[in-house]
Structures are given as structure tokens and as C-alpha cells.
Amino acid sequence: MTDISAHAHAIAQTRKRSWFKLETVVDHAILIFGSLLMLLPLLIMLQTVTTPDLETMKFGPTLTIGTELDDNFRKAMFEASGFSGQNTGMNMLKNSLILGIGFAVGKIVIGMMAAYAIVYFRLRFATLAFWLIFTTLLLPLEVRILPSYEIVQQLGMMNTYQGLIIPLIASATATFFFRQFFRSVPEELIEAARIDGAGPIKFFIDILVPLSQTMIAAMFIIMFVYGWNQYLWPTMITTDENMYTLVRGIKQIVQTLEGNNIPEYGRANMLALIAILPPVLVVIFFQSWFVKGLTESDK
Amino acid sequence: MAQVSLDSVRKIYPNGAEAVTPSSFHIEDGEFVVLVGPSGCGKSTLLRMIAGLEDITEGTLSIGERIVNDVDPADRDIAMVFQNYALYPHMSVRKNIAYGLKNRKTPNDVIAAKVAEASAMLNLDDYLDRKPSQLSGGQRQRVAMGRAIVRDPALFLFDEPLSNLDAKLRNQMRIEIKALQRRLGVTSIYVTHDQVEAMTMADRIIVLNGGRIEQIGTPSEIYHNPASTFVASFMGAPPMNLVAGELSDGILSFAGLDVPMTVDHRGPVTLGLRPEDLFIDAKGPIAMEVDLVEELGAHRLLHGRVDGQQLTVHLAKEITAKSGPLRLSCDPSHLCLFHPDTGKRMDARHKGALQAPLNTTVESDA
Numbered sequence: 001m002t003d004i005s006a007h008a009h010a011i012a013q014t015r016k017r018s019w020f021k022l023e024t025v026v027d028h029a030i031l032i033f034g035s036l037l038m039l040l041p042l043l044i045m046l047q048t049v050t051t052p053d054l055e056t057m058k059f060g061p062t063l064t065i066g067t068e069l070d071d072n073f074r075k076a077m078f079e080a081s082g083f084s085g086q087n088t089g090m091n092m093l094k095n096s097l098i099l100g101i102g103f104a105v106g107k108i109v110i111g112m113m114a115a116y117a118i119v120y121f122r123l124r125f126a127t128l129a130f131w132l133i134f135t136t137l138l139l140p141l142e143v144r145i146l147p148s149y150e151i152v153q154q155l156g157m158m159n160t161y162q163g164l165i166i167p168l169i170a171s172a173t174a175t176f177f178f179r180q181f182f183r184s185v186p187e188e189l190i191e192a193a194r195i196d197g198a199g200p201i202k203f204f205i206d207i208l209v210p211l212s213q214t215m216i217a218a219m220f221i222i223m224f225v226y227g228w229n230q231y232l233w234p235t236m237i238t239t240d241e242n243m244y245t246l247v248r249g250i251k252q253i254v255q256t257l258e259g260n261n262i263p264e265y266g267r268a269n270m271l272a273l274i275a276i277l278p279p280v281l282v283v284i285f286f287q288s289w290f291v292k293g294l295t296e297s298d299k
Numbered sequence: 300m301a302q303v304s305l306d307s308v309r310k311i312y313p314n315g316a317e318a319v320t321p322s323s324f325h326i327e328d329g330e331f332v333v334l335v336g337p338s339g340c341g342k343s344t345l346l347r348m349i350a351g352l353e354d355i356t357e358g359t360l361s362i363g364e365r366i367v368n369d370v371d372p373a374d375r376d377i378a379m380v381f382q383n384y385a386l387y388p389h390m391s392v393r394k395n396i397a398y399g400l401k402n403r404k405t406p407n408d409v410i411a412a413k414v415a416e417a418s419a420m421l422n423l424d425d426y427l428d429r430k431p432s433q434l435s436g437g438q439r440q441r442v443a444m445g446r447a448i449v450r451d452p453a454l455f456l457f458d459e460p461l462s463n464l465d466a467k468l469r470n471q472m473r474i475e476i477k478a479l480q481r482r483l484g485v486t487s488i489y490v491t492h493d494q495v496e497a498m499t500m501a502d503r504i505i506v507l508n509g510g511r512i513e514q515i516g517t518p519s520e521i522y523h524n525p526a527s528t529f530v531a532s533f534m535g536a537p538p539m540n541l542v543a544g545e546l547s548d549g550i551l552s553f554a555g556l557d558v559p560m561t562v563d564h565r566g567p568v569t570l571g572l573r574p575e576d577l578f579i580d581a582k583g584p585i586a587m588e589v590d591l592v593e594e595l596g597a598h599r600l601l602h603g604r605v606d607g608q609q610l611t612v613h614l615a616k617e618i619t620a621k622s623g624p625l626r627l628s629c630d631p632s633h634l635c636l637f638h639p640d641t642g643k644r645m646d647a648r649h650k651g652a653l654q655a656p657l658n659t660t661v662e663s664d665a
Contacts, residue, residue: 188385191352196399196446197373206398210389 048269049073056265068266076270080241087241087249089271095161096228096245097278102165103227104220111174111219112212116204118175119182120190130179137172141233149236159240168233174219181215182208217289225279246275301363301376301453301486302328303349308358310344310510318344319510321358326503329484331477335497336507337533343458345507346490350456351375362454373402378447379456383463384439386431386446392418393427396445403450417445420479437468444476448483455480455487461496473500494534498522506530523573523633528642531571531635537600540577542608543639544570549650551636554606555584558631562647569642571635574600574613579620583628587612592620601625 044061051066077089118130148167157163193203234245250271307321319341326332334342347353351372359366367375386395393414400410418424421441431439440460447455461469477500480487491497497504498518506513514526525531531539544553546568551558553570587610589603601612601620614620631649638645
């Protein structure tokens with residue numbers, strides 16, 4: 001009996017000692033330092049949002065929390081910054097959402113359909129087609145921006161949502177992920193569906209789409225954030241302030257730094273804060289699906 | 300309900316491999332036919348051709364009165380149960396069962412009635428709103444059966460439906476499937492590599508090997524009169540003993556055993572002996588060296604050698620034995636002879652009773 005308790009005591013001792021190992025302390029110190037470093041810009045942003053612009057101008061970022069939050073929010077969201085009086089924060093948020101969602105949904109729809117064609121139909125050059133699609137990964141928008149611009153311009157799609165979304169919609173990444181996913185769907189499922197009288201379209205809608213739910217969610221996160229953060233393309237395609245997206249609009253506000261105005265730090269940072277919120281929310285909301293979609297599948 | 304006829308049906312894959320050599324057979328209305336063979340023997344290909352999931356390279360296939368070579372699987376009036384069940388994972392059991400009917404534009408009240416009937420028959424009432432992932436293997440198997448029976452097909456196709464289940468459940472489901480088929484009277488084709496399933500479930504067995512039909516017959520014909528050494532060694536657990544013997548003047552000799560046979564072949568033959576046709580006999584002609592006794596409860600199996608050739612003997616549970624030398628005798632009435640080169644069964648039967656070599660009366664069959 002004493003033996004056992006002595007033994008247990010010894011174990012507790014070693015466990016206790018291991019709690020205070022130098023290694024652990026150092027590890028955690030590095031981790032905490034790292035997280036603070038990453039959080040710092042965000043904290044500065046939060047602080048700036050609450051302070052009057054003049055103070056920010058004078059003292060730079062400080063540790064005090066000011067009282068200007070409401071005012072900055074109101075200015076950022078509802079006060080137009082340009083000449084036309086139309087690019088309010090609300091309007092830009094709307095444009096950004098349309099771009100992000102349209103971009104993500106479009107990519108998913110096109111990617112799924114392309115992958116469906118490649119995986120399930122005996123096309124003559126299916127593999128070649130797939131590799132052609134795949135090589136477009138090497139040709140991002142920036143490489144083809146002039147011809148793309150030319151086409152959009154000739155089609156009269158400048159300053160339209162179609163012009164913002166459609167040229168970006170074809171996606172090798174989504175096609176590739178869906179192709180891999182479809183290939184892992186058991187053959188018998190298709191055969192059972194064929195015997196159950198489901199044609200190609202029915203099989204796609206009734207079986208494949210619901211099965212791909214987690215995959216779709218994962219793709220949606222990636223593509224939404226990607227679309228939301230687009231900067232170059234919207235800058236080229238939208239000249240009308242009514243069509244500005246958030247990411248583009250922030251820049252415009254900071255630009256007023258020129259001259260003898262006091263730059264609207266609070267307002268710009270408020271917009272930046274609003275601009276990062278939707279991607280964060282999407283990731284938080286979809287993250288369990290995201291992991292599932294990329295690691296396991298519901299088959 | 301329908302008859303199924305295959306006339307010289309052949310399958311050659313695009314890479315040139317011949318999966319099924321021209322095969323013909325006819326399945327009667329309501330019959331339960333089992334296709335059995337080792338993996339790669341073409342049994343699944345044959346079934347999938349009947350289902351319409353594979354194209355038929357040559358020959359004609361008819362279900363009922365209709366030639367269905369070019370008919371879509373959905374229009375062949377068949378239902379298929381797959382090895383991994385192939386249930387739609389995102390649909391409830393009810394929707395899984397109803398899916399085929401829904402696609403055929405069956406009215407909703409008819410679907411509901413049929414699903415209820417099938418689920419009652421298969422004891423699935425409590426699970427109708429669950430997803431397949433919440434069911435056990437046996438229950439999933441039943442859902443797959445349910446999906447097949449609601450459609451009232453002319454033909455059931457089973458592709459190794461029990462091989463994903465554990466042994467106990469397999470025995471139980473085997474009986475359930477057979478009973479269900481009897482009750483519904485639907486013509487069924489069942490593919491398996493398990494000879495026990497084949498023996499117990501089939502009205503008729505078709506044994507396949509290397510894309511060829513080796514033998515078609517009732518389980519008892521297949522067991523007692525195998526058409527080739529392949530069938531003999533494939534069917535039965537333990538399989539038939541196949542040993543080298545010698546035929547001369549109508550007398551078959553093997554390890555001290557001499558049996559008069561109705562055959563005029565001379566020279567070496569392959570002799571097939573079922574383990575249960577051998578028995579211990581202190582004065583028997585066969586001297587066996589027992590290596591191992593396998594205790595199976597209901598009976599025992601002796602594994603050993605006779606003249607350097609492997610032999611297995613089946614003993615009733617009352618008879619004990621241990622390793623070492625042993626003398627055996629044999630019931631010659633079920634002896635099978637096979638051609639030593641081709642492995643084909645020779646038309647030979649034993650004549651009269653087992654006799655000692657010296658006082659054997661030889662009748663030539665010339």
C-alpha cells in the first residue's frame with residue numbers, strides 16, 4: 001500500500017516538474033510573442049478607429065482608447081468620399097459582397113461542371129482538356145490583364161458586375177479539387193443511380209451536388225476570400241465610383257493625404273476593419289466544413 | 300418475373316483482354332442462380348453485362364421475351380444489390396428506397412405504400428428516417444435489398460452482397476435473402492466467390508473459371524459430379540482430394556487401393572475423393588501418415604499424406620484420431636476420375652464393391 005502511494009507520489013512529482021520545464025516556457029514565450037506580433041496591426045487599427053484623426057496625426061498609435069468610434073463608423077459607412085456622393089461604405093460593402101459571392105459561386109458552378117464532364121463522360125481528349133485547364137494555373141489574371149481588359153471593354157462590360165466577375169470565373173483550382181473529389185466517389189453509386197433511372201443531370205443534382213457539400217463549402221471560403229480581396233481587376237474595370245469595392249475604396253480615402261487636409265485615419269481604418277470582417281466571418285462560419293471538405297468526405 | 304437467356308455472350312475489353320468467353324445459359328422464371336468462381340473469373344463482368352453496366356461485345360442477352368443488349372440499365376426492369384451497398388449517403392433510408400420509384404414518376408401515395416411494405420418486410424420500420432451512416436452493416440444490406448424490391452423488378456442481381464459482413468451476420472443474411480427470394484419468386488442472379496453461399500442459396504450454380512463456364516448444375520450435381528478438377532477443388536470445404544492414380548485394364552490403383560472402373564482409359568489419371576468418403580478402417584488398403592488433426596466441434600479433419608500426396612479425411616465427431624500412421628478405407632461409389640492433362644471429368648463409374656487386388660474380377664468395358 002505504502003509502496004503504491006509512494007510510487008504515485010513519485011509520478012506526481014515528475015509530472016509537476018515537467019510543468020516547469022524551461023523548454024515549455026520558451027516555447028510558449030515564442031508563441032505568445034508571435035501571436036502578439038501578428039495581432040499588432042489589428043490592435044493599432046482598433047485603436048485608430050476610436051481616436052480623433054488629429055491625435056493620431058500628432059502622437060501616432062497610443063495605448064489610449066478614444067471616443068470617436070461611432071463617429072468614424074458613421075462617416076465610413078454612410079458618408080460618401082468621392083465627388084459623386086455615391087461611394088459610401090454601405091455601397092462599397094454591397095459591391096464587395098456581390099463580387100465575392102458572385103466570384104465564389106461562379107467558380108464553384110463552373111469548376112464542378114467542368115470536373116463532372118472530365119470525370120464522368122468519356123470525352124475524347126478529357127485528359128488533355130484537364131491538363132490544359134490545369135496549366136492555366138500558371139497564367140494568373142495579372143499575366144492576361146491587358147487582353148482581358150480589352151475584351152471586357154469591347155463587350156461594354158466596364159463598370160458592371162458582369163465585367164467584374166465573369167472574366168475571373170474560370171478556375172483551375174476549383175476544377176482540380178472537384179475532379180479529385182469526384183474520382184473518389186465510389187463507382188457503385190453511379191451504377192446504382194443508373195439502375196435507379198437517374199440520368200446524367202439527375203445524378204449530378206440529386207447525388208453529386210449533395211455529396212460535395214463539404215467540398216463546396218471549402219471552395220466557397222477560399223474563393224470568397226480570394227474574390228473579396230481582388231484589387232487590381234476592380235481598379236481597372238471600375239471607373240464609376242458607384243461600382244467601387246471596399247478594398248479599392250480604402251485606398252481612395254487614404255489618397256486624400258495630399259494637400260493640407262488631415263488624413264482621415266479613423267475612417268480609413270474603419271473601412272479596413274469592415275473589409276476584413278466578412279472573410280473572417282465566412283471562415284469562422286464555414287471552418288468546420290472547410291476541414292471536413294479537404295480531409296474527409298461523407299461517402 | 301422473367302426468364303433470362305444468354306446466347307454466346309462475350310466480353311472483350313478495349314485493351315484486348317477477353318473477360319468472358321462466349322457463354323450461353325438459360326435461367327428459368329423464379330430461379331435462383333449463383334455465379335461462383337475465384338476473383339477475376341469474369342463472374343462480375345457477366346453480371347454487369349446482364350445489368351447493362353458493361354457493354355456486351357458479342358452475343359445476345361434477353362430478359363423476358365426482349366433482347367436487351369442495347370437497352371439502358373434503367374429500362375431493363377432489373378434491380379441490383381451491390382457489395383458495398385451503394386446507398387446514397389446523404390439520403391435517409393426512406394429516400395434511398397424511394398429514389399428509383401421517384402425517378403420513374405411514380406405517384407407519391409404509391410411510393411409511400413411500397414416503401415412501407417418493403418420496410419415492414421425487411422424490419423426497417425424504425426430506421427426509415429436515419430442516414431445510412433447511422434446503420435450497421437446488416438441494416439445497410441437490408442436497405443439495399445429494400446431499394447431493389449420496391450421496384451418489383453423482373454430480375455434481381457446480387458454482386459457479392461454479403462462479403463462486407465462478418466461471418467455470423469453473413470449466415471443470417473444468407474438465409475434472409477434466400478427466404479425473401481422464395482417469397483417474392485423473382486428470378487435472381489447472385490455472384491459470389493464463397494462456395495458455401497453458392498451451395499446453400501442456389502437452385503442452380505454456374506461455376507466460372509478464367510472467363511469460361513466450367514459447369515452448370517444443381518448444388519448437389521456440382522458437389523458430387525464435378526465436371527473438372529477446378530470445380531472439384533473449388534466447391535466444398537474442405538475441397539475434394541485430388542491425387543494421382545493409375546488406370547490399367549479398367550482397374551484404378553492408388554496407394555494400395557484397387558477399384559474396378561467402367562472405363563477403358565489407360566495410364567495416369569487424377570482421382571477425386573471427397574474427404575467424407577474416406578473412413579478409418581484398421582484393415583483398409585490406404586496407409587496414411589496423419590500430420591495434423593483439425594478439431595471443428597461438429598466433426599474433425601485429418602490432414603496427412605499418402606504416398607507423398609496430400610489427403611484430407613473427414614471424421615464424424617465420435618471418432619477420435621491422432622497424428623501418426625493410420626489405415627483408411629474408401630467408399631468407391633463417389634469416386635471421380637479426371638483426365639490428368641485437361642482436368643476434365645472422365646465418364647467412369649466404379650463397378651461393384653471395393654475388392655482386394657488378388658480376387659478382383661475384371662470386366663473389360665471394351
